[in-house]
Amino acid sequence: MDIYLPIAELSVNAPLLVALGALVGFISGLFGIGGGFLMTPVLVFLGIPPAVAVASMSNHVAASSMSSVAAYGRRGGVDFRMGGVLAAGGAAGSVAGVEIFRWLRLLGQADLAVALSYLIFLGIIGGLMLSESVGAIVRRRRGAPSPRPRDRRPPWLYGLPLKLKFPRSRLYISVIPPVALGVFVGLLSAIMGVGGGFILVPAMIYVLRMPAAVVVGTSLFQIIITTAITGVLQAGRNQTVDIVLATLLLVGGVIGAQLGARASSRFRAEELRAVLAFIVLLVGLRMGLGLLVRPHEAFVLMSGAGG
Amino acid sequence: MITTTLPPPAISAALTETQVRVNSGFRGTRIVLYGAIFDPGARASDVVVIVRGPEQPIRIARKAKVGPLWVNSRPVVFQGAPGFYIAASNRPLDEIAGFGVLRRMGAGVDHLPINAPAEQRIETRYGVRDMVVSSLGADYLDWRRAVVRLKEKSGLYKVDEHGVRFVDTGLFRAEIALPAEAPIGQYQAQIVLFQAGQPVSERLRTLSVEKVGAERSLYLWAHRGPWSYGLAAMAFALAAGWGASSAFRRD
Numbered sequence: 001m002d003i004y005l006p007i008a009e010l011s012v013n014a015p016l017l018v019a020l021g022a023l024v025g026f027i028s029g030l031f032g033i034g035g036g037f038l039m040t041p042v043l044v045f046l047g048i049p050p051a052v053a054v055a056s057m058s059n060h061v062a063a064s065s066m067s068s069v070a071a072y073g074r075r076g077g078v079d080f081r082m083g084g085v086l087a088a089g090g091a092a093g094s095v096a097g098v099e100i101f102r103w104l105r106l107l108g109q110a111d112l113a114v115a116l117s118y119l120i121f122l123g124i125i126g127g128l129m130l131s132e133s134v135g136a137i138v139r140r141r142r143g144a145p146s147p148r149p150r151d152r153r154p155p156w157l158y159g160l161p162l163k164l165k166f167p168r169s170r171l172y173i174s175v176i177p178p179v180a181l182g183v184f185v186g187l188l189s190a191i192m193g194v195g196g197g198f199i200l201v202p203a204m205i206y207v208l209r210m211p212a213a214v215v216v217g218t219s220l221f222q223i224i225i226t227t228a229i230t231g232v233l234q235a236g237r238n239q240t241v242d243i244v245l246a247t248l249l250l251v252g253g254v255i256g257a258q259l260g261a262r263a264s265s266r267f268r269a270e271e272l273r274a275v276l277a278f279i280v281l282l283v284g285l286r287m288g289l290g291l292l293v294r295p296h297e298a299f300v301l302m303s304g305a306g307g
Numbered sequence: 308m309i310t311t312t313l314p315p316p317a318i319s320a321a322l323t324e325t326q327v328r329v330n331s332g333f334r335g336t337r338i339v340l341y342g343a344i345f346d347p348g349a350r351a352s353d354v355v356v357i358v359r360g361p362e363q364p365i366r367i368a369r370k371a372k373v374g375p376l377w378v379n380s381r382p383v384v385f386q387g388a389p390g391f392y393i394a395a396s397n398r399p400l401d402e403i404a405g406f407g408v409l410r411r412m413g414a415g416v417d418h419l420p421i422n423a424p425a426e427q428r429i430e431t432r433y434g435v436r437d438m439v440v441s442s443l444g445a446d447y448l449d450w451r452r453a454v455v456r457l458k459e460k461s462g463l464y465k466v467d468e469h470g471v472r473f474v475d476t477g478l479f480r481a482e483i484a485l486p487a488e489a490p491i492g493q494y495q496a497q498i499v500l501f502q503a504g505q506p507v508s509e510r511l512r513t514l515s516v517e518k519v520g521a522e523r524s525l526y527l528w529a530h531r532g533p534w535s536y537g538l539a540a541m542a543f544a545l546a547a548g549w550g551a552s553s554a555f556r557r558d
Contacts, residue, residue, distance in 0.1 A: 010487055058541075062544050062545055063548035065548065067551040069552075070549070108382040112379060235540060235541075239533050247544075291376045295377055298370050298453070299367055299450070300368050
């Protein structure tokens, strides 16, 4: 059954998109991630214009984060104050990101920016995750104790002004690092069509040193706010949000996410992380490969002159 | 040649459909055109049907190697290119008429009036400075061919050498395939009768491709009220996410 997407202006196979949403939803529920980094490349691969894919993903990521944040909220797993500070930075980042993306699109360099961001960020994050999780698996096999986490927080985190208390995270730190982190993630969400959880979560654990229990919930809370702003800006400035596309993905996505979340308890955390690291690396390399290989067709048509 | 006792030859044609409605199930369509030739002299006749979609400027870039990476050059804008183009005929165009005639009529993708100004023009367009609007360099033909090749690949440009079929003496039929990616707007079908390599009679028919129903409303809303559309789309997405979480909570 094909369905015509009114903004992308092409017809797609609806069951295929729902199934794709379910698969990515399953993976995101399994690993506790947003899944935008997986979905956007697949959509582009299916022939959806990159600008539409990136913009519509904001709506999809906002909706799927919304569907999982409630569970964390009930468990007290959301630090709303920290989330708000991150989101303030995220809002600024997404405003700038949407403008940068618009400018790149007019220059014809949007594809390059998207591919390079995927190659660099997914490559780094995937590589770090893989070495960390493989190390953990090897240690467990040998029966060696896991190394004591370094408890010493980076001193620069405390030397900065504008300190604020974050009771739920048991932190008293300057707002500058979380705001800067928010700006960075907001930029990525506009350019890569991702929520940014794959950057936020490690940064909150290793840089801000937030307790693990509030990390995922808080990152989801910040992702909802940032992607909501990004989505509205993409629609307002670029007219590239296809709500039919976002809805199709969402239908499969919420079901897949619930199934994935249930399945996740059957696996060990470090094994899950190792598999996720592989997926992250693979997607990053696949996106970057196009930049390194001689193109089959030297010319490329850019979508509509104005929009 | 034409004897004064006979009336001049004439062509007549009609589209079976003059309005293509793009709705949620739209996957492209086929438009059938019927026509007749009135020629008491019964001279050898050829029919060429040219369908042109609304004009759309084309932005095209060429990939070039910069360091280890393949990146897009600055996009070049071609003016005057139709968003959809098909030239259907009963035999290859170059057998029907000569180069000059075909060029004047813009018949065939090689003769498409894709205009490139004589010299390179750099303008500020869409808020971007230093955009190459068109350059007529040594490799201009490569660019032009690339435009046609890429459009042909997506089914938007086509030359169909046997797209017009004579079903009976003086009666012909043509079928035009309109892909789902075909642009929205007014199309013009030009039906030309050729005799001895010259166009002798011509008819114009118009065709409109428009979105209808929910697709139309969504498209218009997204373009005319982008901010309210964006807010509503996001509110809908958030509500759907919240609804899903409460639905699964009860399970």
